Each structure stands twice: as C-alpha cells, then as structure tokens.
Amino acid sequence: MTSTLFFPDHYRAARTAFIAAAEAAELGVTSRLLPGIKGHDGAPLFLDTAWAGRRDARSALLLISGTHGVEGYFGSGIQTTLLREGLAARVPAGSKLVLLHALNPYGFSFDRRVNEDNADINRNFVDHTQPPANQDYDLLADAAAPRDISPDAFAAANRVLAAFGAKHGSFTLQAALSRGQYRHPDGIYYGGAKLSWSLRMLKDVLDEELKDVERLIVIDFHTGLGEYGAAEIITEAQSGSAAFDRARRIWGTSVLSTADGQSLSAHLHGTIDSAMAAWMGTRSLTFVALEVGTEPVAAVFEALRKDNWLCCHAPADYPHGADIKRQIRDAFYPDREDWKAMVWAHGQAVVARALAAL
Numbered sequence: 001m002t003s004t005l006f007f008p009d010h011y012r013a014a015r016t017a018f019i020a021a022a023e024a025a026e027l028g029v030t031s032r033l034l035p036g037i038k039g040h041d042g043a044p045l046f047l048d049t050a051w052a053g054r055r056d057a058r059s060a061l062l063l064i065s066g067t068h069g070v071e072g073y074f075g076s077g078i079q080t081t082l083l084r085e086g087l088a089a090r091v092p093a094g095s096k097l098v099l100l101h102a103l104n105p106y107g108f109s110f111d112r113r114v115n116e117d118n119a120d121i122n123r124n125f126v127d128h129t130q131p132p133a134n135q136d137y138d139l140l141a142d143a144a145a146p147r148d149i150s151p152d153a154f155a156a157a158n159r160v161l162a163a164f165g166a167k168h169g170s171f172t173l174q175a176a177l178s179r180g181q182y183r184h185p186d187g188i189y190y191g192g193a194k195l196s197w198s199l200r201m202l203k204d205v206l207d208e209e210l211k212d213v214e215r216l217i218v219i220d221f222h223t224g225l226g227e228y229g230a231a232e233i234i235t236e237a238q239s240g241s242a243a244f245d246r247a248r249r250i251w252g253t254s255v256l257s258t259a260d261g262q263s264l265s266a267h268l269h270g271t272i273d274s275a276m277a278a279w280m281g282t283r284s285l286t287f288v289a290l291e292v293g294t295e296p297v298a299a300v301f302e303a304l305r306k307d308n309w310l311c312c313h314a315p316a317d318y319p320h321g322a323d324i325k326r327q328i329r330d331a332f333y334p335d336r337e338d339w340k341a342m343v344w345a346h347g348q349a350v351v352a353r354a355l356a357a358l
C-alpha cells in the first residue's frame with residue numbers, strides 16, 4: 001500500500017494538519033503558547049500535544065517532533081501521517097501514546113535549528129551556573145561561526161577547522177563543534193544561558209500528560225546526519241547498560257550509542273534525553289533519536305553556519321537572506337518524493353516496533 005504522506009510546507013501548515021489529524025482520530029489537543037514571541041507569519045507559536053489510550057497508563061510512548069526547529073518537517077510529517085493511518089487505534093490496551101508536536105516552534109517557524117535565544121534545546125539541560133567547558137570550541141569559535149561570510153573569509157575559516165581536523169581527527173573536530181558550548185551566544189551549538197521554554201514545557205508534558213507513567217519509550221525525530229534518506233537510531237546509553245539493552249530489544253542492532261563512539265553523532269552535553277532521565281528518576285526511560293540523513297555533512301554544516309551568521313552578524317540590509325534560508329531548509333528537509341518515501345518507511349517502522357514493545 002502506498003501511503004499518502006502529510007509532509008508540511010511550513011510550521012503553520014504543519015500545526016494545522018497535525019491538529020486536524022488528531023481531531024479526525026477523535027483525540028483532544030493541548031496547546032502551550034510560547035509567550036511574547038510571534039512566528040514568521042506574525043501569528044502565535046505553540047507546542048501541541050495529542051494523546052490516545054488510557055489516561056492513567058503506566059506504560060507510554062512519546063513521539064517528539066521539532067526539537068531542532070527546521071528538522072520538524074520530518075517529525076511532523078511522520079506524526080500526522082501516522083495519525084491519518086489510524087495510529088491511535090493501534091495503541092495497546094492499557095498503555096498510552098503522546099504526540100508532542102513542535103517542541104521548538106520558533107525554530108520550526110523561522111527555519112532555524114535553534115530556538116528564540118539562538119540556543120540548541122538539545123544542549124540546554126545543564127547547570128547554567130556552572131555549564132560544561134568546551135575549550136576546543138573556544139579555540140575554534142571565530143572559525144566555527146565567522147563574522148564575515150564573503151568567499152575569502154569563509155574559505156579562511158574553513159582552513160582553520162580543517163587544520164584542527166587534520167591534527168586531531170575529523171570526529172574530534174565534529175565533537176568540538178557540536179557537543180555544545182556555553183560561552184558564545186552568537187555561535188553555533190550554543191546551549192543557552194537558562195533553561196529554555198521548550199524544556200520547561202517538556203517537563204510540564206511529563207508532569208501532566210505522562211504523570212502516572214512508570215515505563216516510557218521516547219522517539220525524538222531528527223534530520224541532517226547521515227546518508228541521504230538513511231536512518232540511524234541513536235541512544236546516549238552506554239552499551240551494556242539497562243537502557244541500551246532495552247533499546248536493543250525494541251529496535252535490534254540498528255540502535256547505536258554515542259557514549260562509545262558507535263553513532264555518527266558525538267556524545268553531547270545537556271540533551272533532552274538527560275533531562276528526561278533526571279526528571280523521571282527511578283522510572284524506566286528508553287529514549288532514542290531517529291536521525292535521518294539529508295545532504296553531505298559539509299553542506300549541512302555550511303548552511304548552519306550561514307544561518308547563524310544571518311541571525312547574529314548580518315547587516316540589516318543584507319540582500320541575500322532568502323538564499324541562506326533556502327539553503328538551511330534544504331539541508332534539513334529535502335522536499336523530494338524519494339526522500340519522503342525513504343524517511344517515512346524508517347519512521348513508521350521505528351514507531352511500529354515501539355508500539356509492539358508497549
């Protein structure tokens with residue numbers, strides 16, 4: 001059977017389609033307003049949740065889209081398509097499904113990976129009075145997020161990064177840039193200076209929609225790492241740990257750990273996984289990121305840096321902002337039928353396994 005895929009064109013369409021699909025499935029929707037900030041279209045921004053199954057279930061599956069804003073086309077498309085295909089009726093008796101749509105609605109609306117404070121909410125859960133150091137990033141800060149993106153200046157910045165990679169290895173370079181930094185608010189992979197609204201709302205969802213849950217499986221949908229249309233199921237749990245073993249029992253050997261270098265992703269500071277683990281205490285959490293590939297890593301990284309420049313360093317009258325916005329959107333959402341078919345196949349299979357494990 002060929003599915004009709006509901007991949008949205010922008011945040012507002014994504015939200016409308018998600019709510020309509022939830023209503024068609026006879027599910028209620030709870031909306032949390034991002035205060036004081038409007039979207040690209042001038043309208044308010046929301047994090048929305050819908051749930052199905054038993055209200056006070058002990059066992060639940062949580063599906064999160066839009067953690068990284070512009071990556072939300074993928075997760076939203078999976079959520080809405082699954083709802084349209086009868087997902088709510090497939091929730092096993094006695095358990096619960098919660099769909100969290102657009103955890104970072106600002107980034108989704110403005111086609112940015114970060115939130116309203118230029119912060120990566122998946123690096124945000126740290127003690128902000130004593131954030132982790134990232135001395136490699138400090139060293140590379142000017143090259144990572146150049147203040148000048150003219151071809152010569154950008155090439156010079158790239159040479160600095162390449163020299164670091166040649167000396168320490170490309171994975172060390174990737175980790176230095178991407179694991180999170182807390183000293184450069186106008187840089188990339190900035191973890192913020194305070195607990196973000198998105199994480200506070202996630203805690204609220206845990207306390208409200210998931211308050212009776214003793215056993216939670218989470219799938220957080222991401223894009224931008226890996227081969228075009230390929231998928232990786234990423235855990236932060238060390239191999240051999242109970243959380244790692246639970247994930248492997250659900251998804252098999254396609255689960256890879258960042259803790260011991262199996263994954264394409266570096267091991268990160270202040271993630272949503274670590275936040276939920278802290279909040280859940282002794283309750284059981286099996287958290288994975290489903291990461292799907294888009295463009296080559298160099299293209300994704302260039303788009304990210306230029307978008308950061310546009311946000312933080314560009315002159316107000318810069319004439320080519322639309323080109324940069326097109327570049328970052330393409331880097332995280334290849335709006336092509338073959339890509340959508342591939343990532344839909346991954347998304348629905350990963351969710352089906354989680355449902356079976358409930």
Ligand SMILES: [Zn+2]
Binds near residue numbers: 221223
């Ligand atoms: Zn991501």
